[in-house]
Amino acid sequence: MLKIRFTGQDLARTRIAPAADMSSELVLSLHMLATRRSDGGLGQWREQLGRRWRPRSAMLFDLFSATDLPEFLTVRQDGRDTAEATAGGLDRTGREYLSGLGRLRGLTPFARDLAAGDRRARVLLGDLTAEYQAAAITPYRERIDLLVRAELRCRARQLATGGLDEVLATLHPDVRWRRRVLSLPMSPCLTEVDLGGRGLLLQPAVFASGRLVIAGFEAPREQPVLIYPIPGDRRLLMDDKVSPPSALTNLLGRTRAAALCTLAADGPLSTTGLAAALGVSAATASQHAGILAGAGLTTKERQGGTVVHRITLLTGRGSRDPRFTVCGGDEPSPTAAAAAAQR
Structure with missing residues (x-):
C-alpha cells in the first residue's frame, strides 16, 4: 500500500x-501489450493494431518490466518530431532507469546499447516510437x-x-x-x-x-x-461517432438521445453544428433541443445571431454514460428524462 x-x-x-497526455497513452498502451495485461475493453483496438503491427516494434517491450515504465518515450503531433524528441530525450535519468531495469532482470542488446548512450540505438528508439505512434495512437487520437x-x-x-x-x-x-x-x-x-x-x-x-x-x-x-x-x-475508443446507450435511446428516442450524447461529448454546439453532428435539418435539431431544454436536460443561450446548446449539471448527474457522467454521482432521477420522452 x-x-x-x-x-x-x-x-x-x-x-x-x-x-489528454499522448505520451502517457503511448507508454501505457505499450506496457499493456508488453505485459499481456487484460485490455479492459480494448480488444478491437488490439485487433486493428495487429493488422498494422511491424514486428520490430516488439523491441520497445525490452524497455518495460511488470511494474516499470520508461518515461522518456515522447509523443509529438508529427511522427518525425516524435522520433527526434524521443531520441534526444534519453537523458541521464533515462539511462539510470535502464540500468536499474538491467539489475532487475537483465537487458537485451538493444536496451543495453541505449543505457550506454549509443547514438544508433537512440535513433532506432526514435524511429520505433514514431512507427508505433502511427499504428497505435494517431488513428485514435x-x-x-x-x-x-x-x-x-x-x-x-x-x-x-x-x-x-x-x-x-x-x-x-x-x-x-x-x-x-x-x-x-x-x-x-x-x-x-x-x-x-x-x-x-x-x-x-x-x-x-x-x-x-x-x-x-x-x-x-x-x-x-x-x-x-x-x-x-x-x-467507445472505437466509435466513429457518438452512440447513445440503448436505455437512453429507449427512453428519449434515437435522435434526442443522440443529441444529448453529442452535446455531452463535443461540448456546447450551435443549432447548425448539432444538426450536422446528428445528420438532420437545423429545424429538426432545434425542435429536439427545445424539448430537451424544456425538460431541464440542456440549456439554450443566444450568442449574437446564434443559439448555443449545452448540457446541464442535471444531465451530468443523471447519466451513467462516461461521456457525460459526473463521476460518483447519485443514481439517476427519471423525472427530467421522462418529461422529455413524453413530448
Missing part, C-alpha cells in the same frame, strides 16, 4: 490535467481526446460541487482518501510519500486499463503525476 501525505500547500497545488475531455468535464463539475475531497475519494475504486492521506494499492509493502509542497497532477488515461500509475515523485523540481483510468467502457 502506497500512502501519499498532503499538506495544506499540497492541496492548494493539486490540480486536474487540462487535456481524436477519440482519446474525446474520452479524456469528457472525464475532465465531469471532474470539473465534481470539484465545483463536492470539492477536492470528493475528487480524490472517487478517483478509483481501490483508492482511499482520509485525513489528508491518499492510499493506493500500488506496493507490496507499506510506503509513504511526502509531496513536499509540490501537490499532485491528476491525469486520466484511456490506456491505464484499470490501474493507477505514479510518475515524477523522485524529481524534486517536478510535480508528481497520478495517472488513473477513465471510468466507463473503453470500447
Whole structure:
C-alpha cells in the first residue's frame, strides 16, 4: 500500500490535467501489450493494431518490466518530431532507469546499447516510437481526446460541487482518501510519500486499463503525476461517432438521445453544428433541443445571431454514460428524462 501525505500547500497545488497526455497513452498502451495485461475493453483496438503491427516494434517491450515504465518515450503531433524528441530525450535519468531495469532482470542488446548512450540505438528508439505512434495512437487520437475531455468535464463539475475531497475519494475504486492521506494499492509493502509542497497532477488515461500509475515523485523540481483510468467502457475508443446507450435511446428516442450524447461529448454546439453532428435539418435539431431544454436536460443561450446548446449539471448527474457522467454521482432521477420522452 502506497500512502501519499498532503499538506495544506499540497492541496492548494493539486490540480486536474487540462487535456489528454499522448505520451502517457503511448507508454501505457505499450506496457499493456508488453505485459499481456487484460485490455479492459480494448480488444478491437488490439485487433486493428495487429493488422498494422511491424514486428520490430516488439523491441520497445525490452524497455518495460511488470511494474516499470520508461518515461522518456515522447509523443509529438508529427511522427518525425516524435522520433527526434524521443531520441534526444534519453537523458541521464533515462539511462539510470535502464540500468536499474538491467539489475532487475537483465537487458537485451538493444536496451543495453541505449543505457550506454549509443547514438544508433537512440535513433532506432526514435524511429520505433514514431512507427508505433502511427499504428497505435494517431488513428485514435481524436477519440482519446474525446474520452479524456469528457472525464475532465465531469471532474470539473465534481470539484465545483463536492470539492477536492470528493475528487480524490472517487478517483478509483481501490483508492482511499482520509485525513489528508491518499492510499493506493500500488506496493507490496507499506510506503509513504511526502509531496513536499509540490501537490499532485491528476491525469486520466484511456490506456491505464484499470490501474493507477505514479510518475515524477523522485524529481524534486517536478510535480508528481497520478495517472488513473477513465471510468466507463473503453470500447467507445472505437466509435466513429457518438452512440447513445440503448436505455437512453429507449427512453428519449434515437435522435434526442443522440443529441444529448453529442452535446455531452463535443461540448456546447450551435443549432447548425448539432444538426450536422446528428445528420438532420437545423429545424429538426432545434425542435429536439427545445424539448430537451424544456425538460431541464440542456440549456439554450443566444450568442449574437446564434443559439448555443449545452448540457446541464442535471444531465451530468443523471447519466451513467462516461461521456457525460459526473463521476460518483447519485443514481439517476427519471423525472427530467421522462418529461422529455413524453413530448
